[in-house]
Amino acid sequence: MSDSAERGARLAAWLEDLGLAGQLEAAGLPTYVRRADGSVTWTEPGSDAPVSCERLEQLDALLHAEGDDPSHAVPVGLVALRRQARVRAALLDGGWLSYAGVGERRGVSENAARFAVHRAHERHALLLVQDEGRTLVPVFQLDENGEVRPELLAVLEPLLAAGTDPWLVWSWLTTPAALLGGAVPHEAARDADERPLVEHAAVRLAERG
Template sequence: MSEGDRLADWLESLGLADALAEAGLPTFTRDASGHAVWSEPDRVEELDRLLHSEGSEPEHAVPVGLLLIARQARLRAALLETPWFSYESLAQVRGVSVDATRYAVHKAAQTHRLVVVPVEGGVMVPAFQLTDAGEVRAEVAPLLEPLLAAGMDPWRAWAWLTQPAALTFGRAPAEAVTDPELTDLVLHAAVRLAERM
């Protein structure tokens, strides 16, 4: 088995093959016979050394950076499966023009009261932070303000606010903040997280 095939098999077994491009590393495809065809074949040996360079037993090292990139990609894909709005769809919910919605979204984002995720060709406004009428949920705004003011990446803020957490007994912070017994705890956690940014 060639070094390129062995490396490709290893990366696939770890579920990391799709993370190579995002990490700026050489990528591979499979030819008709199943052999790995690398985008930069002259860098395969270097890539192998790089990915096996961590830990006390380098031959068994797991590329932590790639694991994090792959996890982030999976999390982003999961977030994209949850409800979100474009300017146009949010304008429909609010019953106002797209221009008025665009202005309101930018103003709320500038004052750190709305997570807005830039994407190619526009933005996504995650629905978890909005009421049924498309307005910012009053109880979520105090969570958003410290995080966004600290410069937290919008994807990370979206994830932190909507993923179950041990701190909140398995509930997402954006949901737990509505529980009077957890409100202060969740608000404190958001401020502490912002301070560490």
């Protein structure tokens, strides 16, 4: 086995042990295919062009650059992408509606729902999330009639007006928040006594951007 092939196989095995091989494409880095005989072929992102020896050496150094000891390094960027992918998968499982789903709840057509949804979003009164060409309406923010829960309007407005990443807004509103002593923001907002704390926490998050 050549030095390049050995390096490529060793790098692939290291990433597999860390569970990070699937994050290479999302990071815009070269990816690889492991063949039936165990050999590994690395290619440049977005093409079938093989990775050169020099490029593979640079990639190896890049992924081992975190920490004082390269032999025990962890590619933090790929770890962050893996965590982001897991968070997004959990959010998607937690529930969302399409335009048609909102229309069904409201008793209106899909086109009417699309128009109303985007008008509300423009007023920073409704969270929309883009995912692989789809527009998602996270369901936690809606009541049984498909309207935005009124107690969330003052929570959503500063976050959306500040241009906070929609995935971050979705995640923050539906998971325990440190600023609220571990309470889930959208649930805490139902309590009139807790609502001012949720609104304050939303402003703090919006300021951090």
